[in-house]
Amino acid sequence: MLTNYIKIAFRNLQKNKGFTAINIIGLAIGMASSFLIMLWAYNQISYDRIYKKTDQLYVVGNKGILDGITRVYFSTPKPFGPAASGAFPEIASISRLEFSKNFLMTVGDKKLKPGNGAFVDQSFIEMFELPLLSGDKTTILKSPSEIVLTEKLAKSIFGSTDVLGKMIRIDSTEMLSVSGVLKDIPSNSRFRNHNYFLSWKFLEKIGWSDQNWGNNSTQTFIELNEGVNFIDFQNKIKGFYQQHGDTKNEVYLQAISQSWLYNKFENGIAIGGRVDLVIIFLSIAGIILLIACINFMNLSTAQSEKRAKEVGVRKVVGATKSSLITQFLVEALIMSFIASFIAVILLLIILPYFNDLIGTQLSFNLKSPYLWISIFLFSLFTGVLAGSYPAFFLSSFKPTRILKGGLQKIAGGMSARKILVVFQFTMAIVFILISIIAAKQIQHGLHRESGFDKEKLIYINDDGDLKKNYSKIKKELLDQGIATSVSRSKSPITENWSGNIMEWEGKPIDNTTQFNRISTDEDFITTFGLTLITGRDFDLQKFPTDSSAMILNESAAKEMNFNDPIGQIVHDEGRDWHIIGVIKDYIQESPFGSITPMVIEGAYGWSAFTNIRFHPQLPTQEALKKTEEIFKKYNPDYPFEFKFVDEAYAQKFEETKTLGLLANLFTGLTIFISCLGLFGLSAYMAENRTKEIGIRKVLGASILSVTNLLSKEFIYLILISCVVAFPIAYWLMDKFLSKFDYKTNISWNIFFITGLSAIFIAFLSVSYQSIKAALANPVNSLRDE
Incomplete structure (x- = not known):
């Protein structure tokens, strides 16, 4: 059968x-x-659900009041791990993770920058059971002189994965032995971009560790023993920070299996995040499939x-x-x-x-x-x-x-088909409107004034001997007319790497505002093309005390509420900083967000980048070539690697642009599938009405009138789709834009243009069949077979 x-x-x-x-x-x-x-x-x-012990693994965070709001952030003090491990028998294992800088690795004559890596405790590999090609997971990274490579990096350095015991020089100073090779880490792991792992003892050896319970800069992971009640343990450990430092923050644990999807918090409670995006795109998948099925129906x-x-x-x-x-x-x-x-x-x-x-x-x-x-x-x-x-x-x-x-029953079937066509084009119109508003929001952010001059400006990581030879490099760049200004900073100007709660005279007791902070040596305002509102730039030649000076942005000045900020004292990290200037706000974080209060601290703060503004009259390629010659002269063992600030700033839009491109892609697919259905329906209608069209033409109907006859029914359906789609799209767009502090507006002309576009697209879909039927010879269509 x-x-x-x-x-x-x-x-x-x-x-x-x-x-x-x-x-x-x-x-x-x-x-x-x-x-x-x-x-x-x-x-x-x-x-992060791919580990064998996923159900026992947790990320450790901080939960406390900042800016008057209960916030959660997943960084801890470095001493937290060892202290907690010895204090709570419920903990089976614990490991810290600190991102390493992009070390220079040397093997023989071969030198390369391996990309991202991390310092971890010895328990790390066994905790997460990352698959090893070679090495003993129980003893790996026990010594400070060990390194673990991924399969990809091992092949890149040695051309093979059979590399146990082979030596690698790190930054021309330390020799490390390869004690393990990992299979390349899957793309659905938080460690996917890590190419190597170093022992935490190596971090301590080179002096990058500390016992400061106020410095929350490290990721910490906990593995609980089987059978431990998580809620009971959370209540037990939450006051641990308060036992070791002057803080009111609580320890906050989140299951590692939840930390990727549920990364958005409101008043200290996980309310969603990436999971919302997953739901949205799964809904889009369902809608596209449904539209394809409607075509079939x-x-x-x-x-x-x-x-x-x-x-x-x-x-x-x-x-x-x-x-x-x-x-x-x-x-x-x-x-x-x-x-x-x-x-x-x-x-x-x-x-x-x-x-x-x-x-x-x-x-x-x-x-x-x-x-x-x-x-x-x-x-x-x-x-x-x-x-x-x-x-x-x-x-x-x-x-x-x-x-x-x-x-x-044809009429009933036709009625059902009308409803399905309306549904198809309602979804298509909603997608079109979402794509338009997403593109408009991106353009809105792109046209926002950044507050600094991005042109002909590069930054370079202070690797090797750059820090030691900085003053000589700066002098040659200026003397040769390559640069108009050179300055050092803690982080790139487009990123925030540090923040803290400041203290000042007259500060309200309940003020918990966290300030972004960056540090520099001098010429910060000049190098980055910032706008000075009052005071002056850093100048260590004329004012040696500028090492402990501070410049505020507008938002910080408003937050501190000084009548005259110049000369006022701000306390941070046990040091007094005197204010010498106020600058106009510039965008350091998201171009779609509000500006965070920020302080720029003098040379007593540490710096890791050299920023160079090239001479405007010198071609960029020539400036780069001359700069590389100077850097090679004073730092010969390291490759000359730099990044343009305008490119770094453009990366802030990458995620939003990607979402916009995806929206455009799926909108295009939805429209194509819907139009494919209209094309098929119009072909069938034209075929069914062949004799009617023939009679109309014999009686004098024009090609235009016949085309209109076959097209108008679909145009009416598209108009109905617009009426249904517009309020849905408005609600969705309004909800989307509510997530941004700096956002575009939803104007009526967007709906008007979209409606016309939908009608035009539908007309194109059916016009071929309509015109084809209208041009047909009525003698052939009226012939009785």
């Missing part, structure tokens, strides 16, 4: 090749899009008149309704499985480009039986979803009415 169903199904599909192709293409694109989104969603949902029911007599004859000769439903579902399932095969091919083609777009490495194993089972179930679900309505609709025809020469 099933074989018979399949044979008949293939005959019907071959008989209507055009509609079959449209159905399969629409389903394939919808399925490929859904596959792609679900693959990304799985990557997000499985993030519309085209299948549109052919009801052709299939009506078939149904009538089958029923007369004894076919049951269930057997007819099965027949139509088999046809739908065959198309669904063909579409899924095409979708997998499409996915293989577009996945590398999609990975480049979103900056991650999604993949799937074609050899995995679970993958093919999932594809089979997905295809089965899609086929049933797409074919169920046409199957029940077509099988419900009454044979007596059909065989008497009329199909009375």
